Amino acid sequence: MGIPATVWEIVESGRLSNGWLHRFNSLDREKISHAIEVVGLKDRAKDSINTLSGGQYQRVLIARALASEPDLLFLDEPTAGVDLATQIVFAEALSHFVSGGTTIVLVSHDLGPLRSLVTRVILFREGRIEFDGSPEAEAVDRHIFHDHPHGAPPRSNEGLL
Amino acid sequence: MNSVAVFEFLQPPFMQRALLAALVVGLCAPLVGIFLVQRRLSLMGDGLGHIALTGVALGFLLQTNPIATAVVIASIGSIVVELIRAYGRTSGDLALAVLFYGGIAGGVLLIGLSSKKSNVNLLSYLFGSLTTVSSFDLALIIGLAAVIFTVTFTLRRALFSLCHDAEYAQVSGVPVKALSMVLAVLTAVTVTISMRVVGLLLVSALMIIPVASAQQLSRSFSSTRRIASLIGIAGALAGVIISFYVDLAPGALIVILIIGVFIVNIGIAAILRKRNPLRA
Numbered sequence: 001m002g003i004p005a006t007v008w009e010i011v012e013s014g015r016l017s018n019g020w021l022h023r024f025n026s027l028d029r030e031k032i033s034h035a036i037e038v039v040g041l042k043d044r045a046k047d048s049i050n051t052l053s054g055g056q057y058q059r060v061l062i063a064r065a066l067a068s069e070p071d072l073l074f075l076d077e078p079t080a081g082v083d084l085a086t087q088i089v090f091a092e093a094l095s096h097f098v099s100g101g102t103t104i105v106l107v108s109h110d111l112g113p114l115r116s117l118v119t120r121v122i123l124f125r126e127g128r129i130e131f132d133g134s135p136e137a138e139a140v141d142r143h144i145f146h147d148h149p150h151g152a153p154p155r156s157n158e159g160l161l
Numbered sequence: 162m163n164s165v166a167v168f169e170f171l172q173p174p175f176m177q178r179a180l181l182a183a184l185v186v187g188l189c190a191p192l193v194g195i196f197l198v199q200r201r202l203s204l205m206g207d208g209l210g211h212i213a214l215t216g217v218a219l220g221f222l223l224q225t226n227p228i229a230t231a232v233v234i235a236s237i238g239s240i241v242v243e244l245i246r247a248y249g250r251t252s253g254d255l256a257l258a259v260l261f262y263g264g265i266a267g268g269v270l271l272i273g274l275s276s277k278k279s280n281v282n283l284l285s286y287l288f289g290s291l292t293t294v295s296s297f298d299l300a301l302i303i304g305l306a307a308v309i310f311t312v313t314f315t316l317r318r319a320l321f322s323l324c325h326d327a328e329y330a331q332v333s334g335v336p337v338k339a340l341s342m343v344l345a346v347l348t349a350v351t352v353t354i355s356m357r358v359v360g361l362l363l364v365s366a367l368m369i370i371p372v373a374s375a376q377q378l379s380r381s382f383s384s385t386r387r388i389a390s391l392i393g394i395a396g397a398l399a400g401v402i403i404s405f406y407v408d409l410a411p412g413a414l415i416v417i418l419i420i421g422v423f424i425v426n427i428g429i430a431a432i433l434r435k436r437n438p439l440r441a
Contacts, residue, residue: 003199003372005325005382013322017333020319048380068333 004048007041008032010060014067035067038093055086062093073097075106079114088113111135170405178299179291179401179411185306186358186367187397187415191375191389192313193351194368195382196344199324205242205345206365208261209352212238214268214361216353217286221275227286228301228353235349238264243345247338289360289412291401302354309347309354320344321382358397359412366416367393374423377430392422 014035015028036045039059049057065073079087091113097104098117111118121140123131131137170176197205216234220227238260245256272283285293294302313320322330323340331337348368355364375388400415 002325003195003376003382003385004380005321006380009321009382010325012318013325013329013333016319016322016330016335020322020333020335021316024318046380064329 002050004050006046006048007036007052007060007063008045010049011035011063011067014064017068017070031067031069035063038066038096039063040089055083058082058086059089059093062090066093066096069100070097070102073102073104075104075108077108078106079108079110079112084113090114091117170402175292175294176401176405178294178296180398182291182294182299182302183358183397183401183411183415184394185303186355187393187395188390189306189309189393190351190355190364190367191371191393192386193309193344193347195372195386195389196313196320196324197348198369198372198376199321200344203369204365205348206352206368208242208257208264209235209239209349210356210361210364211261211268212264213349213353213356214286215264215271216268217356217361218268218271218275218283221282222271226297226301228298228357231353231356232305232350235353236346239345239349240342243342247341285360286356287360287362288410289356289358289363291358291404291411294357298357302357305350305354309351312343312347316340316343317386359415363412363416366419367397370416370419370423371396374419374426377423377426378433392419396422 011032012024012028015024015032018028033042033045036042039062041056041059041063044052044056049060052060079090082090094104094114094117104117106114106118108114115135118135121131121133121135121137122129123140131140171180194203194206197203213231213235215238216231217227219234220230223230242257242260245260249256269283319330319335319340322333322335323337323344327337330340351368352361352364355367359367371389371392372385374392375385379385379388396415396419400411400418403409404411404414
C-alpha cells in the first residue's frame with residue numbers, strides 16, 4: 001500500500017499537461033470534477049484509491065486522461081480484464097473524448113461496448129493489413145466472431161486497429 | 162508550580178536554539194520524506210547521510226562550518242546517485258553501495274587528518290548534538306528549511322505526479338529527470354539540516370517514520386503530508402524538552418517517540434478499518 005491519495009488528487013495530475021507549474025484555477029477544478037463525474041465516481045472523489053476495486057481504479061485513470069483534454073489518445077487493449085460495467089462506463093467516457101474532438105487510436109481484440117464509437121477499422125494478420133474500412137463490414141464480424149485464433153505467437157502481430 | 166518553573170526549559174539560550182532547530186526540522190523532514198516513501202526510496206536519506214559525513218569532515222579539515230560543507234557534498238552526492246539511478250543499469254545498486262560506504266569511510270579518514278579532538282565531534286554529527294547548535298547553524302538551518310518548504314509546496318502537484326506515476330508525468334510534459342534531481346537535492350539538504358537534530362545515522366527516521374504513521378490515518382495525500390509534519394514537529398519538540406529534564410540523547414529520544422506514535426497509529430487504523438472497511 002502506497003501513500004493514500006484520493007480520486008481527486010490522482011485526476012488532478014491530468015491537468016499538469018496544461019503546464020506543469022501552472023496555478024490551478026476554477027477551470028481546472030471544473031475539468032477535474034467533470035472528468036470524475038463522467039466515469040461515475042462523483043461520490044468517491046474524496047475517497048482513497050486504496051479502497052477502490054481494480055475496475056474503479058481503471059476508471060480513475062480514464063478520468064485523469066479525460067481531465068488532460070488530449071488531442072490524441074493511444075489505447076492498447078484498454079478493456080482487457082475489465083468487468084462489463086466498467087467497459088460500458090469506459091465507452092461513455094470515450095464518447096466524451098470523441099465529441100470533444102480527440103482522435104483515438106485503439107488496439108483491441110474485442111471491441112465490446114466500444115464498438116459503437118469506432119469509425120474506421122484496420123485488421124492485421126501476420127503483420128499485414130488484411131482489411132481497412134467501415135466497422136459495419138462483414139470482414140470485421142468474421143474476424144471477431146469466427147476466425148480469431150488466440151494464443152498466436154507474438155510475432156504474428158494480429159490485431160484490430 | 163508557577164509558570165516560570167513550567168517553562169524552565171525555555172530559559173537557556175541553547176535550549177531556545179535547540180527547540181527552534183527541532184521545530185523547523187520536524188516540520189520539513191516529512192515534507193520531503195513523503196515523496197521518497199511514495200517513490201519507494203525510503204532509504205535514500207540514509208545513504209545521503211553517509212555521504213554528508215564526508216562533507217562534515219571536510220568542514221573540520223577546512224575549518225569552516227560543517228553544515229555548509231555537508232550541504233555541498235551531500236548535494237553533489239545526491240546528483241551522482243540520481244544519475245546512477247537514471248542511467249545505470251544492473252550495477253546501479255552496487256554503485257550506490259560504493260558511494261554510500263565511500264562517504265562514511267571518507268568522512269572518518271578526513272576527520273583523522275584534521276585534528277585529534279574531533280572523534281567527539283564526529284559522534285555529535287552521527288547521533289546529533291542539538292544543544293551545541295550555534296546561532297550561525299540555526300540561521301543556516303532555518304534558511305535551508307525555508308527553501309525546502311517553498312520548493313515542496315510549489316512543486317507539490319508535479320512531485321506527486323512524478324512519484325505516483327512517472328511515465329504518466331512524462332507524457333504530461335513534467336520534466337521527470339530534472340524533477341527527480343530536484344527531489345534528490347532536497348533530500349540531501351534535508352539530511353544536512355536534520356543531522357544536528359537527530360544525527361546522520363537517524364536522519365532518515367525523521368523523514369520516513371512520521372509519513373508512515375500519518376498514512377495509517379489519512380485518506381488523501383495532502384492530509385498525510387499535514388499529519389506527518391505535525392507528528393514530526395511534536396516528536397522533535399517533545400524529544401528536546403524531555404532531554405532537558407532527563408539526561409538522554411535528544412536525537413534517539415525523538416526517533417523512539419515517533420516510532421511510538423507509529424505503533425499507536427497502526428493500532429488505531431486497525432480498529433477504524435474494522436468499524437468501516439471503506440476507510441483506507
